[in-house]
Amino acid sequence: MQGIKEQVEKLSLVLQTRRLSVVTAESCTGGGIARILTDEPGASSWFERGFVTYSNLSKQQMLDVPEALIEEHGAVSEEVVLAMARGALRHSNGDVSVAVSGVAGPDGGSPEKPVGTVWIAWGLGAEHTEAQRFHFPGGRDVVRSQAIRAALEGLNARLG
């Protein structure tokens, strides 16, 4: 398992080689994926924009996630994270997208979705999205960094 910086460098190379650009849609990571991607010099050639959709309203307004989907499944769900990944592609010029929604804690956990539950989705085109559920042990900071790493690792695995 590689560190976050190695994942970013690998992704940067793949995106440049394949002439693709990436967009991000982040809830619990709060901009952390965008931040680490743009740490790379020259990121503007493959990073287009990012959506930090922290509130439920912002998921609806910025990414067209249907309100009914959030009400039925909750913001931390496969359905919502897939809608976020699709919405990010529709509302940008990006070719691929990554979306994250999770319970970073310390509050917000439930028996069904305890703290550390994170859904990540990857948008690889309008008709091709995939999602995966994770559970990261540890406190808020650890959950958030693990989610960032898993998001990048998953994108690399699907593009590599």
Added chain:
Amino acid sequence: MQGIKEQVEKLSLVLQTRRLSVVTAESCTGGGIARILTDEPGASSWFERGFVTYSNLSKQQMLDVPEALIEEHGAVSEEVVLAMARGALRHSNGDVSVAVSGVAGPDGGSPEKPVGTVWIAWGLGAEHTEAQRFHFPGGRDVVRSQAIRAALEGLNARLG
């Protein structure tokens, strides 16, 4: 001069006390302000959403920054960063906003706007925006962290 974490804690307290929420519009900091704000547990009560407008097109599409303004003054300018701060308020439920556009380097500098030039704007209501020009010495990482710190410090100074 306080560190970034102290600025975030101070801001979190002020926003909670005054029942205000903040939105971010970031170019060169690439989501770093949103990321550090949402490091705080319970940030969802005062952080609403963030716009990572890295490309010029995203500044136009997400924040309604006029294309002509970018062409005339460049993306790193008082005019554009003020438009970003206003756009962030118009396109959200946030009460206050902070916007950043700068040359983090290593490329993109010019004699007029060398690497380290950063414009920051604060939106304190639809009719009240202020901007300030900074020049931070150092490499990309240092410029970006200094910009994040100055953005938070400036917001605290204006709200405190």
